[in-house]
Amino acid sequence: MTLKVAIIGRPNVGKSTLFNRLVGKKLALVDDQPGVTRDRRYGKARLGHLTFTVIDTAGLEDAFDGSVEGKMRQQSEIAFEDCDVALFLIDARAGLSPLDKHFADWLRKRKKPVHVIANKHEGKAQDPGLYEAYGLGLGDVAPISSEHGQGMELLIDILLPYWKDDRQKERDARKAEQAELVRAASEASSDEDDSDGDDSTDDDDDFDGDDLPDDLGDILTSAEEEGEFDEDDEEDADDLPRDKGKIQLAIIGRPNVGKSTLMNQLLKENRVMTGPQAGLTRDAIAVDWSFDGREIRLVDTAGMRRKKKIDDRVEKLSVSDTLRVIRYAQVAVLMIDATNTIDKQDLTIARMVLEEGRALIIGVNKWDLVEDKPAYMKHLSDTLESSFAQARGIPIVTLSALTGRGSDRIMPSVLEIYDIWSRRIPTSQLNRWLEVVTERHLPPVISGRRIRLRYMTQAKARPPSFFINCSKAAELPESYTRYLINGLREDFNMPGVPIRIFVRSSE
Numbered sequence: 001m002t003l004k005v006a007i008i009g010r011p012n013v014g015k016s017t018l019f020n021r022l023v024g025k026k027l028a029l030v031d032d033q034p035g036v037t038r039d040r041r042y043g044k045a046r047l048g049h050l051t052f053t054v055i056d057t058a059g060l061e062d063a064f065d066g067s068v069e070g071k072m073r074q075q076s077e078i079a080f081e082d083c084d085v086a087l088f089l090i091d092a093r094a095g096l097s098p099l100d101k102h103f104a105d106w107l108r109k110r111k112k113p114v115h116v117i118a119n120k121h122e123g124k125a126q127d128p129g130l131y132e133a134y135g136l137g138l139g140d141v142a143p144i145s146s147e148h149g150q151g152m153e154l155l156i157d158i159l160l161p162y163w164k165d166d167r168q169k170e171r172d173a174r175k176a177e178q179a180e181l182v183r184a185a186s187e188a189s190s191d192e193d194d195s196d197g198d199d200s201t202d203d204d205d206d207f208d209g210d211d212l213p214d215d216l217g218d219i220l221t222s223a224e225e226e227g228e229f230d231e232d233d234e235e236d237a238d239d240l241p242r243d244k245g246k247i248q249l250a251i252i253g254r255p256n257v258g259k260s261t262l263m264n265q266l267l268k269e270n271r272v273m274t275g276p277q278a279g280l281t282r283d284a285i286a287v288d289w290s291f292d293g294r295e296i297r298l299v300d301t302a303g304m305r306r307k308k309k310i311d312d313r314v315e316k317l318s319v320s321d322t323l324r325v326i327r328y329a330q331v332a333v334l335m336i337d338a339t340n341t342i343d344k345q346d347l348t349i350a351r352m353v354l355e356e357g358r359a360l361i362i363g364v365n366k367w368d369l370v371e372d373k374p375a376y377m378k379h380l381s382d383t384l385e386s387s388f389a390q391a392r393g394i395p396i397v398t399l400s401a402l403t404g405r406g407s408d409r410i411m412p413s414v415l416e417i418y419d420i421w422s423r424r425i426p427t428s429q430l431n432r433w434l435e436v437v438t439e440r441h442l443p444p445v446i447s448g449r450r451i452r453l454r455y456m457t458q459a460k461a462r463p464p465s466f467f468i469n470c471s472k473a474a475e476l477p478e479s480y481t482r483y484l485i486n487g488l489r490e491d492f493n494m495p496g497v498p499i500r501i502f503v504r505s506s507e
């Protein structure tokens with residue numbers, strides 16, 4: 001049920017170039033093997049925090065020989081068949097050709113949504129195609145340069161509503177699936193495997209982000225004890241206002257990255273009329289609103305609102321303040337300042353969020369000041385990739401909190417990561433999965449006997465945490481646990497959130 005986006009247009013307008021930019025070079029190369037016949041190329045695309053499937057029709061022109069119209073119709077139909085929305089590319093520099101106009105006529109008759117994209121626009125105002133394109137009768141025209149990565153934020157704006165619809169459908173499907181499971185479970189309650197106790201099924205609605213030991217070592221040494229997963233309440237964030245029904249959100253980051261500016265922007269966008277209720281607690285305030293039908297509570301602490309020092313000393317990051325807010329939060333938006341390279345403090349805060357088991361979003365702020373946006377994105381993704389291999393897919397939102405551009409993408413991202421963070425996977429699915437992955441990559445042999453992973457269950461959500469019943473748990477190498485974590489993340493689609501696995505032996 002992923003959103004499918006088709007790129008269509010006459011030859012040479014830049015379809016492949018856009019495709020490659022959206023999916024990243026590596027993937028495109030894999031698809032480009034010579035001699036492989038293909039009528040469409042599919043790629044997994046990522047644009048800001050949006051992920052979708054992109055369908056490219058480039059290369060098709062060689063496959064048909066008939067009339068010009070015949071060609072274009074076949075090309076378009078193949079992609080259209082399968083997409084939710086189409087991007088119709090024209091060449092802004094060359095201006096419109098008769099073939100573009102044929103395309104437009106044909107597209108206007110179709111029911112699927114189409115957006116006109118004027119490619120090869122590298123900021124030259126006089127590009128003829130850009131203005132001619134408005135005459136196509138297909139609505140607004142978005143100028144971009146696929147080759148230079150310009151205007152990608154316009155594509156995000158265009159695709160965001162479709163992406164949201166898609167997410168909603170996914171959420172609905174997941175809810176239906178869960179309802180079905182609950183129903184099935186209540187009908188047939190006899191076949192539960194109880195070898196691991198029943199600590200897996202009754203904590204859906206509790207916020208229980210950090211009541212698990214976060215170190216695998218802890219659980220290995222205390223493996224024989226029962227009850228180590230009792231639902232302790234958090235002790236650290238006692239003076240922060242909590243509310244079980246609400247998604248608890250915090251905005252964190254070094255001084256001066258734009259946290260307060262973003263908070264104000266969010267409050268403005270979400271028309272929070274009541275204003276912060278000060279004095280709720282000693283030094284924290286909370287602001288509530290709802291977004292997309294979900295209740296949100298944003299906490300702001302005195303430490304974070306502290307007025308700038310009178311003298312010009314650089315404000316210091318208060319680690320304890322930050323930690324306190326992280327512990328309060330379920331989702332933390334880590335703001336970084338895109339006019340600087342990512343520094344150690346940014347990474348430290350990100351690591352704290354993941355170690356505390358919270359969901360993380362990275363807000364790349366002051367985007368308005370960044371000149372070479374592609375270079376910054378590369379820097380950012382390389383840094384994240386090398387620093388947080390264990391939490392691949394952390395959502396990234398570029399924005400300007402000052403102008404508000406992009407700040408409306410924060411909340412959809414928050415809801416999405418919150419849902420992933422809260423995900424529950426049925427035991428039956430987990431055990432089928434466990435069978436497959438342990439076959440694919442056998443666990444090691446220890447003193448003549450292979451370690452056996454017998455049974456798996458989700459101990460809790462928030463963050464997704466799993467128990468595996470295993471022979472010789474203490475001998476299972478960490479690399480194997482990592483393999484399982486990566487597999488879970490991929491196969492159950494849980495990008496960007498911390499995932500925990502606890503192994504223990506029943507002998």
Ligand code: GDP
Pocket residue numbers: 009010011012013014015016017018058059119120121122144145146147148
């Ligand atoms: P396709 O036939 O529609 O897939 O077009 P290609 O992606 O193969 O691009 C055709 C040509 O246009 C290539 O030489 C690209 O390098 C060039 N091109 C693509 N996008 C841009 C752009 O944004 N700016 C400029 N100046 N050239 C581009």
Ligand code: GDP
Pocket residue numbers: 253254255256257258259260261262365366367368369399400401402403
């Ligand atoms: P905080 O210390 O993290 O809360 O940062 P502030 O919200 O106080 O912002 C620090 C400075 O950065 C202020 O001068 C803001 O006006 C400026 N700022 C914040 N967001 C942006 C942005 O998106 N673009 C630009 N150009 N400046 C910003």
